[in-house]
Each structure stands twice: as structure tokens, then as C-alpha cells.
Amino acid sequence: xxxxxQNLADLNPTQLEAVTLPHQSALILAGAGSGKTRVLTTxxxxxxxxxxxxxxxxxxxxxxxxxxxxxTTRLSSLLPVNTRHMWIGTFHGLCNRFLRxxxxxxxxxxxxxxxxTQDQLSAIKRLLKGMNIDTERFKPKEVQYFINGNKEExxxxxxxxxxxxFRRKLVEIFSAxxxxxxxxxxxDFPELLLRAYEVLKSNEALRTHYQERFTHIxxxxxxxxxxxxxxxxxxxxxxxxxVMAVGDDDQSIYGxxxxxxxxxxxxxxxxxxxHVVKLEQNYRSYxxxxxxxxxxxxxxxxxxxxxxxxxxxxxEAVRVYEADTDLSEARFVVEEIMAQIANGIAxxxxxxxxxxxAQSRVIEHALFNAGIPYRVYGGLRFFERAEIxxxxxxxxxxxxxxxxxxxxxxxxxxxxxxxSRTIELLQDYARAHDCSLxxxxxxxxxxxxxxxxxxTKMIDGMRFDTQHLPLPELVDHINVHSxxxxxxxxxxxxxxxxxxxxELVTAAAAFTQIxxxxxxxxxxxxxxxxxxxxxxxxxxxxAALEAGDNQAQAGQDxxxxxxxxxxxxxxxxxxxxxxxxxxxxxHENSLSDEGGVEEERRLMxxxxxxxxxxxxxxxxxxxxxHGQTRYGVRSxxxxxxxxxxxxxxxxxxxxxxxxxxxxxxxxxxxxxEQTAMAREQSAPSFGSHKAKExxxxxxxxxxxxxxxxxxxxxxxxxxxxxEDTRAYINFGTKVGIKCLALNIAKLERL
DNA sequence: ATTCGTTTTTTTTTT
DNA sequence: AAAAACGAAT
Numbered sequence: 176x177x178x179x180x181q182n183l184a185d186l187n188p189t190q191l192e193a194v195t196l197p198h199q200s201a202l203i204l205a206g207a208g209s210g211k212t213r214v215l216t217t218x219x220x221x222x223x224x225x226x227x228x229x230x231x232x233x234x235x236x237x238x239x240x241x242x243x244x245x246x247t248t249r250l251s252s253l254l255p256v257n258t259r260h261m262w263i264g265t266f267h268g269l270c271n272r273f274l275r276x277x278x279x280x281x282x283x284x285x286x287x288x289x290x291x292t293q294d295q296l297s298a299i300k301r302l303l304k305g306m307n308i309d310t311e312r313f314k315p316k317e318v319q320y321f322i323n324g325n326k327e328e329x330x331x332x333x334x335x336x337x338x339x340x341f342r343r344k345l346v347e348i349f350s351a352x353x354x355x356x357x358x359x360x361x362x363d364f365p366e367l368l369l370r371a372y373e374v375l376k377s378n379e380a381l382r383t384h385y386q387e388r389f390t391h392i393x394x395x396x397x398x399x400x401x402x403x404x405x406x407x408x409x410x411x412x413x414x415x416x417x418v419m420a421v422g423d424d425d426q427s428i429y430g431x432x433x434x435x436x437x438x439x440x441x442x443x444x445x446x447x448x449x450h451v452v453k454l455e456q457n458y459r460s461y462x463x464x465x466x467x468x469x470x471x472x473x474x475x476x477x478x479x480x481x482x483x484x485x486x487x488x489x490x491e492a493v494r495v496y497e498a499d500t501d502l503s504e505a506r507f508v509v510e511e512i513m514a515q516i517a518n519g520i521a522x523x524x525x526x527x528x529x530x531x532x533a534q535s536r537v538i539e540h541a542l543f544n545a546g547i548p549y550r551v552y553g554g555l556r557f558f559e560r561a562e563i564x565x566x567x568x569x570x571x572x573x574x575x576x577x578x579x580x581x582x583x584x585x586x587x588x589x590x591x592x593x594x595s596r597t598i599e600l601l602q603d604y605a606r607a608h609d610c611s612l613x614x615x616x617x618x619x620x621x622x623x624x625x626x627x628x629x630x631t632k633m634i635d636g637m638r639f640d641t642q643h644l645p646l647p648e649l650v651d652h653i654n655v656h657s658x659x660x661x662x663x664x665x666x667x668x669x670x671x672x673x674x675x676x677x678e679l680v681t682a683a684a685a686f687t688q689i690x691x692x693x694x695x696x697x698x699x700x701x702x703x704x705x706x707x708x709x710x711x712x713x714x715x716x717x718a719a720l721e722a723g724d725n726q727a728q729a730g731q732d733x734x735x736x737x738x739x740x741x742x743x744x745x746x747x748x749x750x751x752x753x754x755x756x757x758x759x760x761x762h763e764n765s766l767s768d769e770g771g772v773e774e775e776r777r778l779m780x781x782x783x784x785x786x787x788x789x790x791x792x793x794x795x796x797x798x799x800x801h802g803q804t805r806y807g808v809r810s811x812x813x814x815x816x817x818x819x820x821x822x823x824x825x826x827x828x829x830x831x832x833x834x835x836x837x838x839x840x841x842x843x844x845x846x847x848e849q850t851a852m853a854r855e856q857s858a859p860s861f862g863s864h865k866a867k868e869x870x871x872x873x874x875x876x877x878x879x880x881x882x883x884x885x886x887x888x889x890x891x892x893x894x895x896x897x898e899d900t901r902a903y904i905n906f907g908t909k910v911g912i913k914c915l916a917l918n919i920a921k922l923e924r925l
Numbered sequence: 926a927t928t929c930g931t932t933t934t935t936t937t938t939t940t
Numbered sequence: 941a942a943a944a945a946c947g948a949a950t
Contacts, residue, residue, distance in 0.1 A: 265940065367940090428938075429940095432939065533936065536941095553939085590926085592926065740939070741939085801941070801942095
């Protein structure tokens with residue numbers, strides 16, 4: 176019996192049904208932990224094993240590089256197939272591949288560069304300056320949001336309806352931005368998809384070629400697709416294509432970047448036509464964990480309907496811990512982690528999850544002091560570091576001198592006497608002649624012109640000197656000859672940056688090893704203009720699209736720290752979810768979005784369902800946030816979890832809605848838990864204080880106040896006394912009730 | 926032109 | 941708290 180046969184035999188009946196569906200489109204509603212990836216990979220293996228499909232006729236698309244890698248690995252473990260020639264990747268990665276192969280049809284230079292979010296923002300800032308636009312009225316971030324939002328709906332500037340002055344101006348900026356990108360030969364993230372979509376739409380020969388080639392399309396995490404991705408899939412499939420979409424509406428957490436859960440219903444009608452398979456058996460979590468997750472997600476309206484079950488037994492109740500401060504929250508987590516490690520749980524099987532990247536600092540500090548190895552995902556990633564972006568900018572200029580974003584980044588870094596006035600003149604000349612900054616240099620005179628010419632000569636010289644060098648040596652050459660290495664070596668705190676620059680050479684070498692799809696582009700697209708992608712161009716798009724897992728030492732057994740978003744698709748023996756406070760979870764910025772709270776609830780659902788055996792949820796009554804102490808109220812999501820699944824390690828204090836305050840002690844605490852509880856209880860807990868009259872800094876119940884950010888509200892409850900007085904203030908339906916420290920919060924009495 | 930010090934703003938999540 | 945933007949001095 177082969178590995179594949181064994182795998183097939185181990186599937187449950189519903190999974191088997193999904194894997195062996197006949198040649199038709201279908202929607203697989205796959206709950207958390209129901210074996211979604213397994214179904215997907217086994218389906219691909221099954222198609223090939225039974226001769227229904229060849230590796231080249233399968234297109235498998237995911238959202239994250241991690242998921243794509245996972246799929247590839249698992250597929251190769253099932254079947255001896257060369258996955259390098261298969262189209263498995265992210266939407267962005269595959270579109271990049273497509274555009275590289277058909278850059279002429281897409282009206283792009285062979286060496287087009289990809290702008291990441293940062294690059295795009297600086298390109299927009301530059302554009303707004305050039306157009307003399309008031310960046311107070313048109314904030315670069317908002318312009319970026321506008322442009323990307325429209326592109327994700329498949330709209331170009333002239334497709335957008337503008338009925339007032341403000342929107343007309345935005346459209347005008349959008350249009351100028353498109354022209355700028357085109358002139359510079361750069362594309363942003365949504366552009367990759369939109370451009371690929373447009374090429375397929377307008378070029379019938381190409382469309383037919385791919386429609387006939389891909390007889391099977393498989394889409395992972397379908398609930399995260401946006402309108403453009405949906406349209407792209409529709410274009411790529413003919414009536415004879417079998418499209419299998421796997422998704423879970425309850426795990427849709429990317430609404431902020433245009434994801435549309437409705438696509439699932441739409442897909443069911445337009446593609447699947449009723450062929451729906453529901454995977455509802457959860458193989459991951461114990462009953463209490465799953466029970467909590469199910470109860471929470473039931474609070475959401477508008478679900479496709481699905482209830483997970485497990486036969487793994489109840490397991491342990493979810494532990495809830497309310498700490499005094501974020502520091503004591505971190506201390507508790509670290510102590511429990513130490514206990515878990517002592518119990519023989521692998522460090523890499525323990526995860527600490529939080530809502531925002533900024534929350535990682537405190538916990539990192541505590542882990543570091545305890546000497547526990549950890550690994551942080553997200554945050555500032557390798558390819559996003561300033562020194563790396565500088566080096567990449569030089570590389571980009573070598574590949575494409577007309578990339579103005581790259582030009583601006585390094586024309587005066589390290590400093591070479593080219594200041595803002597010189598740049599301004601250069602930009603004026605470039606605009607007047609409708610050319611790139613690089614080309615505009617010839618039009619500059621005087622000393623400034625000489626300095627600029629020196630810079631462009633240096634770039635040209637580097638290109639000439641490196642034309643026959645292998646990629647890693649090329650990178651090293653640039654590090655040296657750009658002056659970057661020397662610059663950082665001279666800096667007192669520059670050693671880390673020097674190390675990173677050298678690390679970039681290593682990354683280039685590693686990339687050279689794994690890279691190897693160019694040959695496939697050439698082979699797969701007969702008739703099309705198959706250009707040879709240079710290793711450098713390949714490396715640069717790799718840098719933009721993958722941004723690199725920020726820490727290289729992946730091999731070490733370390734505790735995993737990440738945001739809930741980053742944790743999707745992963746599972747761990749033990750999971751800690753931090754910061755269960757209103758304002759953080761749900762995040763205060765989400766409250767004003769339509770459906771924002773429901774998305775936050777799904778986020779919490781994703782977090783809970785990451786845990787296999789043990790789950791902790793913690794909150795801190797006070798927390799350093801944005802440089803000041805903020806007092807939080809227990810998250811509504813905690814109150815939505817049934818008591819039967821929870822075990823409170825600290826007394827459950829009453830909250831503003833007067834919810835149940837009965838602490839549930841069911842005995843059987845571990846020694847760790849007992850010391851932790853004793854510590855929390857010995858600390859003065861403000862819930863036990865009685866507010867004394869006249870010592871509340873002059874505030875009283877029912878008083879109306881105004882806050883710079885939250886607007887006007889009314890005090891509904893006062894706690895503590897003197898300098899420590901805190902007030903619960905109702906700021907209305909949009910903001911809700913906030914707990915603020917009266918000596919810190921800048922309130923105005925009304 | 927560059928550097929240094931001060932002020933202001935910003936902080937959700939990601940390809 | 942940290943980064944970015946701004947402004948004054950060199």
C-alpha cells in the first residue's frame with residue numbers, strides 16, 4: 176500500500192467524497208481543523224494518480240506563501256511529482272509569474288518591479304507633491320486606500336464614478352498615479368492581479384490557452400477572495416473547468432483588504448450549482464475548546480451554517496486569567512509556558528497570539544528574561560528593513576533605472592551632497608520632459624548636475640561590472656560599491672545592519688538554489704513571448720512578494736509569537752490569547768466599520784480554534800498603549816463564552832453591564848495556577864475599592880464630558896479614588912463605553 | 926546641504 | 941513609545 180493509498184483509506188466518508196468528486200465545480204465548506212488542507216492535497220494527488228489530470232493541468236491558489244509551501248510539501252509527500260512545474264502559489268505570486276511570461280501583452284517592461292506597501296506610499300507622496308496637492312485634505316494613506324480599494328474591485332481610474340469635487344480629485348490622482356507607475360515600469364500589489372485580469376480579458380488567444388491548459392483549479396481559503404480575484408478565477412475557467420473552492424465563512428478575517436464572504440454564496444450559484452460538501456468533524460481540538468468556539472461564532476448573523484463537532488472528549492476547560500497590568504499578564508504567560516515545557520510540550524507547539532503586532536514587545540521581554548527561545552512572526556520582516564530596502568533599491572536601479580521610487584530612496588543614501596533643492600529641480604525637469612528621474616539627470620547642469628551624473632554613472636558602472644556575476648556575488652558587489660556597508664560600519668549601532676546586508680547575500684544564494692521556474696514559463700507558453708527572467712528580477716520579485724520570514728533561525732525549537740491573522744491555518748498544542756479587552760479585541764478601530772465587530776468575532780474564533788489541547792485567554796486591566804496607560808474593560812467576547820467551558824484563574828470581576836460575576840472555581844488548580852492566583856489577589860484590585868465622595872478629582876456620576884478622540888460622553892461609573900480614579904464613560908453607540916484614568920485622560924467637562 | 930534637535934503624528938490585521 | 945516631519949543652526 177502506498178502512502179497515497181493509506182492516506183485515502185484514512186479519510187472519513189465526507190472527506191473522501193470531497194476528494195473523489197467527479198469532474199465538476201464544487202464548494203467545500205470546511206470548518207477549522209476539519210482536514211481542509213489534507214482534502215485539497217489528496218484531491219490533487221488523486222487527480223494525478225488516476226490520470227484525470229497532469230501536473231501541468233492543475234492550478235492551485237492560496238493566499239499566503241506559507242500555505243502554498245505547505246501544500247507543495249504535503250503533495251510531494253503523497254506522490255513523487257515534480258511540483259516545481261506545477262502552478263501552485265498565491266494569487267499575487269501566480270499573477271507575477273503570468274505577467275513575467277506575457278509582459279509584452281501586459282504592456283510592461285520585462286524587468287518591471289513590484290512596489291510593496293511602503294514603496295507604494297512613498298510613490299504616492301511623491302506624486303501628490305508633484306501635483307501640488309494639499310496632503311492635509313488628501314492624506315497619502317487615504318489616497319492609497321482609495322486606489323487599492325478600487326483596483327481590488329477591478330476598477331481603473333476612469334471606471335470610478337465621481338460625483339463630487341473631492342472624489343473627482345481622488346480619481347484625478349488615481350489616474351496620474353497609474354500613469355506614473357506605467358512610466359516607471361512598476362506595479363503595486365493589486366496591480367499584479369488587475370493587470371493579469373485585463374490581459375486575460377482582452378487577449379482571447381491567451382485566455383483560451385490557459386482555459387484549456389488548466390482543467391482543474393483549486394482555491395484555498397476561498398472566503399478571503401476579493402471581487403477581482405473572483406473575476407480572475409471566472410475568466411480563467413471555462414464551462415469544462417472543474418473549480419474546487421475550499422473555505423470557511425466563519426474564518427473570513429480579511430474584509431479590510433477587500434475580501435468578500437459573499438463570494439462563497441456567489442460561487443455556490445455560479446460555479447458549484449449546489450454541489451456543496453460540508454466538513455464538520457474537527458480533528459484538532461478538545462470539546463471545551465470547540466464548545467467555546469462554537470458558542471462564540473453562533474453570535475454572528477448571516478452564516479452559511481455549520482457546527483463543528485469532535486469525538487476527542489471534553490479535555491480541559493479554557494483557562495481565563497485577568498491580570499492587573501500587561502506586565503503581570505506577560506509574567507503569567509511565561510510561567511505557564513515554563514510549566515508546559517517542563518511537562519514535555521515542545522516549545523514550537525506553544526503559541527502566543529495577539530491582536531496587534533505592538534503587543535509582542537512585552538511578552539518578548541518576559542520570555543527573553545526567562546531565557547526561553549521564541550520566534551516572532553510578522554512585524555518588521557527581513558526584506559522590509561531599511562538597510563535591506565536600500566540595497567534592494569540599488570539592485571532595482573540596475574535592473575530598471577527608471578524606477579523612480581528606488582532612485583529617490585538611494586540617490587542620496589549614503590549622503591553624497593544631493594539635497595532637496597537638487598531633487599526638486601530634477602523632478603521639475605523630469606516632469607517637463609515626461610521621463611524618469613534617471614534620464615532627467617542629463618538635463619541638469621552645474622555642481623548639482625555633476626553630483627547627479629556621478630550617481631548615475633556609478634549605477635551604470637555597477638551594472639556593467641556585475642553583468643556576468645552570479646546573483647550572490649552581484650548583491651555583495653552592490654553592498655560594497657554603493658557605500659552602504661562602509662556607511663553602516665562607521666555607525667556605532669550599525670553592526671546589526673551590516674549583518675543584515677551580509678545576510679542578504681546569503682538570501683540571494685538560497686534563492687538561486689530554489690529558484691527554477693523560468694524554464695517552465697518558457698516551456699509552458701508556446702506562442703507567447705517567453706522572455707528569460709533574469710535571476711536578479713526573480714530575486715527582486717521574491718523579495719517584494721515574500722518579504723521573508725523575519726527571523727532566519729527557523730530550525731530552533733522556539734515558542735511561537737504571532738498575530739491572530741498570521742496564525743490562521745496553523746495549530747498548536749497550547750495556545751495563549753492575549754489582551755481580551757474592549758478596544759483591543761474587538762479593536763476600537765473596527766467598531767466604526769460595518770460588520771466590524773462580526774469580523775473581530777471571527778478573528779477570535781480563528782484564535783480559539785488554533786488550540787488542540789490547552790487554551791488560555793488573558794486580559795490586563797491596565798496596559799501601556801501608545802505611550803500611556805490605558806484602562807480596559809473585559810472583552811464582550813469573553814462574556815459570550817459559556818461558563819461550562821471556562822475556568823477562571825482569577826475572580827471574575829463584575830463589569831459595566833453588570834454581567835454575571837460569579838467566579839467558577841471547580842478545584843484542581845495546578846501549583847502554578849495557585850501561586851499566580853495568590854499573587855493577583857494579594858495585589859490591590861481596584862474592583863474592591865469603594866469610590867469615596869469628593870476624591871474623584873471633581874468628577875461625578877452622570878456628568879457629561881468631552882474627549883478629543885471619543886467625542887462627548889457621560890460618566891456611568893466611577894472607581895478608585897484620588898489620583899487613581901477611573902471613570903467608565905459611555906461615548907454612545909459608535910464608540911461604546913470606555914474606562915479612562917481621570918488623571919491621565921484629557922477630558923473636558925461640559 | 927547636512928545635521929541635529931524639537932514637534933507632531935501615529936498605531937489593526939497582509940499579499 | 942517610536943517614527944516621521946519640521947525647523948534652526950552649522
